[in-house]
Amino acid sequence: MRKFTSRNLLKNNKLKVTPQRTLLLDIISKYGHIDTDSIVTEITSTLPSVSVATVYKNLSTLIENGIVKEVNFPGKKKMYELNINKHIHLVCSKCGNIRDIDMSESLLKEKFRDIIDDEIDDFNINFYYTCKSCKKS
Amino acid sequence: MRKFTSRNLLKNNKLKVTPQRTLLLDIISKYGHIDTDSIVTEITSTLPSVSVATVYKNLSTLIENGIVKEVNFPGKKKMYELNINKHIHLVCSKCGNIRDIDMSESLLKEKFRDIIDDEIDDFNINFYYTCKSCKKS
DNA sequence: CTTATTGCAAAGGTTTTGCATCGCT
């Protein structure tokens, strides 16, 4: 069982390990959920010459390889997250804060077995609610 | 209890009833899930002078009023649907066909009460699987 | 009659492409 370093994620998928890619993965991992704008800002603060084209191309290949996942919150910009552990999102309708809740495919399948008996390849689940600190104010 | 005509949806929300708006709602209703490109194509086939700006502005106001909802399927264009009855999406990973499954907030809350005990304002739920006809081929 | 909506054209933002160079393996 290997460690989930950015480097290993790439190697395990037979992708070339470049500074741009490992940094991209490090950043996505650090932020949890991040949009392309912030990725470019963050990445160029360490490697100033990285171009947006490289960021977009790498996001595509990482998604194709199942390492990264696109996440959408309606009305917000597309975000990206690591596709390592299956989870759902609890999003505060007021402040936008996102909490990840681990959720296995098998548990989900059980919850929805009244509705879907097919095999589930993947899922997107977001719940919108008002978080504790936003309820106070 | 009023009928859910496009006209009534607008009137109930104190929005002006214009030909562009009722047609937009009719189209979204007809297609179930539709992106802006197809909306513009469809709408101009009936009212040729409608501009994209009008479509975008109307989508915004309809969303603000809770009549329309943005739906995202990662890797695809943004789509729009009527926000009339709560439902989840079953999406075929192969052919992309989308099936709506009615689901009340209360039923959902029950399924996830082990995870979230707060009040749920809204949700986005998509399951990806392989549909019957795609399994054959 | 008043005010929101429309259509147009321009601007702004985001993502993709082509191609020459560079650098992993």
Place this chain on the structure above:
DNA sequence: AGCGATGCAAAACCTTTGCAATAAG
């Protein structure tokens, strides 16, 4: 050494804005 990845600049998309003209209530 070979082939994929990178950076750049341009192109292609997608969405918003400002404003004058129009039409809904």
